[in-house]
Amino acid sequence: MIVKSSWALPRLTRLAIPAVLALVAVLLPFILPGDRWVRVAALALIYIALASGLNILVGLTGLLDLGFIAFFIVGAYTTAILTVQLFVNQLGFDPDTLWWLFPVSLVGALVLAGIAGCILGYPTLRARGDYLAIMTLAFGEIVRLVSINWIGLTGGSVGIRGIPPFAIGDLELTSPSANYYVVLAMVVVILVALAGVVASPVGRAWVAIREDELVASSMGIRTRRYKLLAYVCGASIAGVTGVFFAHMQQFINPDSFTLEDNFIVLSLVILGGAGTFWGPVVGATLWIFFQAIARDWTIVQEHPEFRTGFLALIVVVLMIVRPGGIVSRKLKLTRSGGDVERPEPRTAPAGLEPDPIEAGAPVLVVDTVGRTFGGLTALGSVSFEVRRGEILGLMGPNGAGKSTLLNVLSGVTKPSRGSITFRGDRIDGLDSDRVSVKGVARTFQTVRLFWQMTVLENLLVGAHERLRGWVPAFALRLPRHRHDEARALTEAGSVLEFAGVWDERTRRASALSYDSQRRVEIARALMTRPKLLLLDEPAAGMNESETKALASLITAIRDSGTDVVLIEHDMDLLMSVSDRIVVLDHGEVIATGTPDEVRRNPAVLEAYLGSDA
Amino acid sequence: MIRRTTTAASLAAVAALSLTLAACSSSASSDSGSGDAEGEIALGYTATLTGDFASYGLEMREGVDLAVEELNDGGGIDGRQVKIVSADDEGSPANGPVVAQQFCDDTAIAAVLGYSFSSVALSALPVYDSCGLPIVASAVTSPELTGASDVFFRDVFTDAYQGAEMGTHVADGGVEKVAVLYQQDDYGQGVAEAFSTAFEEAGGEVTSSQAYQLGAVDFGTIVNTALADDPEAIFIGGFYTEAAKIATQLRSSGSELPIYGTDGAVSPDLVSLGGDAVEGMTVYSAFSAAAGTDASSAFIDAFTAKFDKEPSSWAALAYDATMVVAEAITEAGSTDRAAVAEALASIDGFGGVTGDITFDDGGDRLGELIFLQVDGGEFVAAAE
Numbered sequence: 001m002i003v004k005s006s007w008a009l010p011r012l013t014r015l016a017i018p019a020v021l022a023l024v025a026v027l028l029p030f031i032l033p034g035d036r037w038v039r040v041a042a043l044a045l046i047y048i049a050l051a052s053g054l055n056i057l058v059g060l061t062g063l064l065d066l067g068f069i070a071f072f073i074v075g076a077y078t079t080a081i082l083t084v085q086l087f088v089n090q091l092g093f094d095p096d097t098l099w100w101l102f103p104v105s106l107v108g109a110l111v112l113a114g115i116a117g118c119i120l121g122y123p124t125l126r127a128r129g130d131y132l133a134i135m136t137l138a139f140g141e142i143v144r145l146v147s148i149n150w151i152g153l154t155g156g157s158v159g160i161r162g163i164p165p166f167a168i169g170d171l172e173l174t175s176p177s178a179n180y181y182v183v184l185a186m187v188v189v190i191l192v193a194l195a196g197v198v199a200s201p202v203g204r205a206w207v208a209i210r211e212d213e214l215v216a217s218s219m220g221i222r223t224r225r226y227k228l229l230a231y232v233c234g235a236s237i238a239g240v241t242g243v244f245f246a247h248m249q250q251f252i253n254p255d256s257f258t259l260e261d262n263f264i265v266l267s268l269v270i271l272g273g274a275g276t277f278w279g280p281v282v283g284a285t286l287w288i289f290f291q292a293i294a295r296d297w298t299i300v301q302e303h304p305e306f307r308t309g310f311l312a313l314i315v316v317v318l319m320i321v322r323p324g325g326i327v328s329r330k331l332k333l334t335r336s337g338g339d340v341e342r343p344e345p346r347t348a349p350a351g352l353e354p355d356p357i358e359a360g361a362p363v364l365v366v367d368t369v370g371r372t373f374g375g376l377t378a379l380g381s382v383s384f385e386v387r388r389g390e391i392l393g394l395m396g397p398n399g400a401g402k403s404t405l406l407n408v409l410s411g412v413t414k415p416s417r418g419s420i421t422f423r424g425d426r427i428d429g430l431d432s433d434r435v436s437v438k439g440v441a442r443t444f445q446t447v448r449l450f451w452q453m454t455v456l457e458n459l460l461v462g463a464h465e466r467l468r469g470w471v472p473a474f475a476l477r478l479p480r481h482r483h484d485e486a487r488a489l490t491e492a493g494s495v496l497e498f499a500g501v502w503d504e505r506t507r508r509a510s511a512l513s514y515d516s517q518r519r520v521e522i523a524r525a526l527m528t529r530p531k532l533l534l535l536d537e538p539a540a541g542m543n544e545s546e547t548k549a550l551a552s553l554i555t556a557i558r559d560s561g562t563d564v565v566l567i568e569h570d571m572d573l574l575m576s577v578s579d580r581i582v583v584l585d586h587g588e589v590i591a592t593g594t595p596d597e598v599r600r601n602p603a604v605l606e607a608y609l610g611s612d613a
Numbered sequence: 614m615i616r617r618t619t620t621a622a623s624l625a626a627v628a629a630l631s632l633t634l635a636a637c638s639s640s641a642s643s644d645s646g647s648g649d650a651e652g653e654i655a656l657g658y659t660a661t662l663t664g665d666f667a668s669y670g671l672e673m674r675e676g677v678d679l680a681v682e683e684l685n686d687g688g689g690i691d692g693r694q695v696k697i698v699s700a701d702d703e704g705s706p707a708n709g710p711v712v713a714q715q716f717c718d719d720t721a722i723a724a725v726l727g728y729s730f731s732s733v734a735l736s737a738l739p740v741y742d743s744c745g746l747p748i749v750a751s752a753v754t755s756p757e758l759t760g761a762s763d764v765f766f767r768d769v770f771t772d773a774y775q776g777a778e779m780g781t782h783v784a785d786g787g788v789e790k791v792a793v794l795y796q797q798d799d800y801g802q803g804v805a806e807a808f809s810t811a812f813e814e815a816g817g818e819v820t821s822s823q824a825y826q827l828g829a830v831d832f833g834t835i836v837n838t839a840l841a842d843d844p845e846a847i848f849i850g851g852f853y854t855e856a857a858k859i860a861t862q863l864r865s866s867g868s869e870l871p872i873y874g875t876d877g878a879v880s881p882d883l884v885s886l887g888g889d890a891v892e893g894m895t896v897y898s899a900f901s902a903a904a905g906t907d908a909s910s911a912f913i914d915a916f917t918a919k920f921d922k923e924p925s926s927w928a929a930l931a932y933d934a935t936m937v938v939a940e941a942i943t944e945a946g947s948t949d950r951a952a953v954a955e956a957l958a959s960i961d962g963f964g965g966v967t968g969d970i971t972f973d974d975g976g977d978r979l980g981e982l983i984f985l986q987v988d989g990g991e992f993v994a995a996a997e
Contacts, residue, residue, distance in 0.1 A: 036715040043707055075639055157799055160756050176714060249710065250739045256706040292711065297701050304662035304701045370700035
């Protein structure tokens with residue numbers, strides 16, 4: 001009950017902007033001075049949809065796509081070929097009676113563009129930077145060249161004419177206003193669905209990948225799958241837009257889809273604000289309208305080239321003044337506002353049945369694990385075990401292989417030999433996202449948060465595995481997911497309280513103090529409900545009192561039922577919290593035992609203090 | 614706080630936009646006011662005026678400007694001054710309907726001129742159909758535009774029409790067997806097909822028909838194949854670069870057969886590339902400074918005086934289109950769009966600088982091509 005009432009108000013204010021924009025959009029044909037401007041508005045809507053689709057790739061997921069128009073082409077030609085080439089020319093239907101075919105075209109375009117997205121996305125998953133850009137550019141050109149040269153199917157450079165206008169039954173929606181409202185309906189559906197997906201585990205996974213792919217995968221996100229999904233979603237939006245465009249224009253040919261259009265849509269995204277929700281909307285609207293308005297200026301009538309020059313100048317100036325784009329409003333990655341009342345701190349991993357493994361029994365068994373990089377042996381043959389209910393300290397001088405070991409344990413790097421068994425399952429060879437799902441979480445030597453997200457959003461990424469679902473379900477905002485998300489948010493609140501950073505929950509991660517960043521990173525790892533937590537030098541950079549507080553947090557984590565492996569340079573911390581300690585040197589285990597035993601071990605002393613031997 | 618300011622900013626942006634639009638609307642309405650009843654007659658002009666393909670549009674605009682200047686100096690149309698409302702379509706079909714709607718909305722506009730790209734015109738036609746505004750285009754040659762709309766006319770010949778005219782011309786010249794070579798794209802294929810059909814209908818025989826790639830360098834094989842069937846002439850449906858190379862190849866293999874080309878070969882570069890090999894080659898064009906009619910030489914003089922250069926065929930065609938529209942408005946006795954469209958459809962043998970102009974039922978131009986021959990390195994009117 002409390003949850004519900006605390007939502008109501010922020011929900012209202014959150015809906016204010018979309019409501020005002022929707023009202024303006026609906027009234028626009030009556031406000032605008034002439035039908036010409038209504039057509040400009042309809043064109044702007046097409047570009048809004050395209051830019052929003054590309055924003056999924058470029059803005060949210062951080063993947064470049066210079067061939068995005070290809071998906072638009074696929075959609076437009078799907079409906080043109082289906083309606084005109086097949087039903088009118090081959091099967092002899094009267095184009096005026098084909099209005100029922102429109103939804104079929106929509107589904108067809110959605111599927112085909114989605115498949116095209118897969119085809120483009122798959123090989124580009126491994127590529128980055130320049131290679132990705134060239135690959136997407138090439139793909140876009142392939143699709144465009146096919147549309148020019150497969151004359152039998154696409155009509156070649158002549159194109160396809162006589163695509164029936166929008167219609168319902170006998171009612172033809174050909175007037176500029178009718179066209180506008182049909183396309184507006186499409187844009188509203190796309191934006192509402194997109195907002196639903198963005199404020200879901202899917203949207204958070206995309207942004208997490210953009211922010212830090214390695215961390216995203218350590219949170220249990222199958223990063224390659226989500227990158228592919230971004231391509232499919234972006235492509236589907238462009239495909240659907242293509243269908244509407246074709247029926248709006250009633251004619252398509254390759255001139256409608258030039259190489260330049262790729263760059264224009266990309267510019268709209270960047271101009272408006274990549275990675276924001278309203279950026280592409282604002283960018284496309286302003287751009288299309290100003291372009292049309294500039295056409296009427298006397299100077300442009302006399303010297304048409306001034307218009308392009310002037311628009312280019314505006315872009316340059318705008319990019320200097322507002323490098324992040326016009327819109328800077330942060331993306332909403334969850335629709336729930338979070339509880340207002342201070343929660344009970346987390347006691348045990350919520351919702352888990354009692355652990356079947358007895359205290360003291362081994363949970364993680366590392367058996368003769370080695371790792372070589374080229375000729376360099378980082379890990380020789382390491383064997384040790386982590387037992388249920390303990391904090392295992394891992395120490396060793398610089399270069400001993402501690403971080404490599406942690407990377408091997410968490411699936412970031414694969415071991416060259418040996419085996420790692422976690423609670424009876426082999427986890428060596430698993431990707432880091434699968435290791436995370438098995439119940440092994442980690443933090444990083446230098447804090448790696450998703451800096452653009454709030455603290456709560458960071459934690460929700462940690463809950464990815466139990467929130468994930470089917471994209472259409474998020475687009476439709478099914479109540480089940482909303483309920484799950486609210487529960488995860490409550491859990492996030494109690495984990496934050498447990499980690500001592502509940503007060504920071506709504507702040508952006510980049511605005512936190514160093515100590516809080518460390519604690520949030522631990523809290524985020526705890527949100528994956530790990531059975532084993534790997535902490536990589538959590539006290540690095542902390543002062544004495546912060547370190548002390550951290551020590552009690554680590555102990556509390558163990559006491560609440562999560563086993564801990566702790567790498568630490570701070571000997572006081574390590575000795576005080578560890579139940580047992582493993583000492584590494586030159587990639588080999590040189591000692592194992594309680595802190596006292598290790599402290600007295602001559603091999604350890606030699607490794608640390610050096611020996612005259 | 615941040616939320617407030619962004620809301621305010623977006624509202625401000627929306628308000629600013631509406632204000633700008635309102636300003637536009639007031640200027641637009643004053644435009645249409647000036648064009649009312651006894652005021653100015655406005656003609657819409659749209660083409661690709663910026664970017665890589667701006668030259669056609671800019672050249673057409675020069676022809677239009679000259680025509681408007683002459684009309685206004687002569688007292689306008691029915692005593693009303695003529696003015697041009699220009700819009701850049703950027704070569705983008707997406708802009709076609711927007712520009713068309715702009716012209717439709719402006720009640721002062723009686724007809725539309727221009728168009729650089731067939732695809733832009735095709736996307737605009739549904740809008741023109743809805744408001745009945747007639748168009749006389751000057752540079753779009755797609756066969757798709759034939760009969761595409763009741764209000765669409767063009768005074769540029771289609772490739773198919775020109776190819777067919779050439780076929781008849783060659784047959785009329787007494788040639789009975791022709792070998793056809795054409796460039797492998799819609800242009801080359803279009804003219805070659807039309808040429809062959811017309812030539813065969815006139816009783817001739819096409820001994821062989823071979824395609825070559827744009828940019829090809831070695832034509833030895835296809836020239837030999839073409840000559841193998843003892844043709845009496847060679848027809849090349851393609852651009853000047855390849856045409857010059859084919860001619861060179863032909864002459865160096867010892868053949869003295871007459872060569873026929875298309876408007877794609879009409880360029881000073883044909884001579885500079887082909888040299889002696891293209892001497893005597895026959896080509897066609899819709900307009901040529903060399904044609905030498907009174908109307909055309911007066912136009913050329915006026916154009917050269919105004920712009921200090923020779924008019925291109927696009928300028929000449931656009932000049933004619935403007936004059937044809939003026940004639941149609943005079944005939945119709947009003948700027949009523951339907952009346953103007955009707956008057957355009959019934960234009961018969963209007964004497965333009967590019968020859969006589971008549972539109973067929975599909976809005977395409979009927980008329981005579983100008984045949985040119987390379988003589989002493991210059992294009993001159995071919996001897997009939």
